[in-house]
Amino acid sequence: MDKLQAMATFVRIVEAQSFSKAAETLSLPRSSVTTTIKSLERELGTTLLRRSTRTLSLTDAGERYYMSCRAILAEIARVEGELSADTASPRGRVRADMPGVIGRAMVLPRLHEFAQRFPGIELVLGLSDRPADLIYDGIDCVIRTGELADSSLTAQRLGELSWITCASPRYLKAHGEPATVSALNDHHAVNYISNATGRPLDWRFHVQGEDLAIAMQSRFAVNETEAYLQCGLEGLGLIQLSEFVALPYLKSGRLKEVLATARSSAVPVSIMYPHGRNASGATRTFVDWIAEIFEQSDFKRGT
Structure with a gap:
């Protein structure tokens, strides 16, 4: 044995x-x-x-x-x-979990580079909107958005996300554009169901120096970002998602931002892993690589 x-x-x-x-x-x-x-x-x-x-x-x-x-x-x-750390080729297996949209946009396009630089590391990626538990799920590191409360882990700031409200030209042609947050009562929304709570996430705004959280009524709700985005593109209602995800569609004209002056405060994006002496060399190598590709990207950096 x-x-x-x-x-x-x-x-x-x-x-x-x-x-x-x-x-x-x-x-x-x-x-x-x-x-x-x-x-x-x-x-x-x-x-x-x-x-x-x-x-x-x-x-x-x-x-x-x-x-x-x-x-x-x-x-x-x-x-x-x-x-x-003393060699050019760290070895080991790393299990990492991250939101699907970040993984698809930031990490998957660079995996070929990772494989060339670190041939001794086996990487197992989980791409999901479901929050992973490092201990229960046997995960070595996770990328998370929002404020962090788990003090048993080391957190490294990668940047921040701004959430915006937007809609397709098809929706705006049929229903018009809300001029104020209070005008949302006259509009249709698509809600996003939290995988952690099973309930719709509040819509967040910043109005006259105050952060607001509003429970929106909707006919449609989904629990996955790609599906949520598709609902917006199909004109099923207003959606609220990160600028990072929406940016290509804003540039192409398939989505238009509304209530831009009421954008919610940005939220941090961090990578979390066990405290130094409990993190493997392969895990620390992966964490450093993630920080590097975020630094090189146009992802909004935190201050």
Whole structure:
């Protein structure tokens, strides 16, 4: 039995609170994960996990072993990271998650460059509007928008997003253009459903020095950015999305910004990853590369 692999598997199970989820994030069959834990418990001569069809918990011995395993694996990651930093070719696997629109516009077009510069790094990208949990999902780093509250992670600012209200010429021809925020009561809107809460996001504006959050009524609502954008392009109603996403369509004339003087305050875009000694050299290399491509782009920089 590979003891380090067994320790890593055990830690992953505890953090994911699931054999199946651990197997998924480790890209292993569930049967292999189960066999590894049984072999580990047999070799240690003690039970580490209490498990039933619905619950998973640590025994006293399991709790002590878990803390020791975490410390050992973190130290190994630190040493390997330092060694990787001393070489031109860091190695390892990085699981990263980010909003789909940012991934498609900023990251995917540059992956060929990444592959050439860092041939020793295997990259697994998750592109989704669903917020990922680094611990539960086994993610090494995430790109997130908005204010951040998770102090257990290191956050590096990449830039900021401005949200704008816009509509297609087809919609504006049929319904006219709202002159003020209060005039929105006379217009149709398409709402965006938050994947975190399952509820429509408020529409945000900045009027006379005050930030406003308005719950808009709508006939249509979606939970994915590309679908949301398409609804706007089809003239189904006003939409509110980031200037970064809307810019090509504003330039082509397929969308027009409205209520420009009431634009909401910009929100930060950050990449988050474990604190220094717990982040692998490959993860830190990927984070630095992400910061580099954002710096080189016309993405709006934060101040």
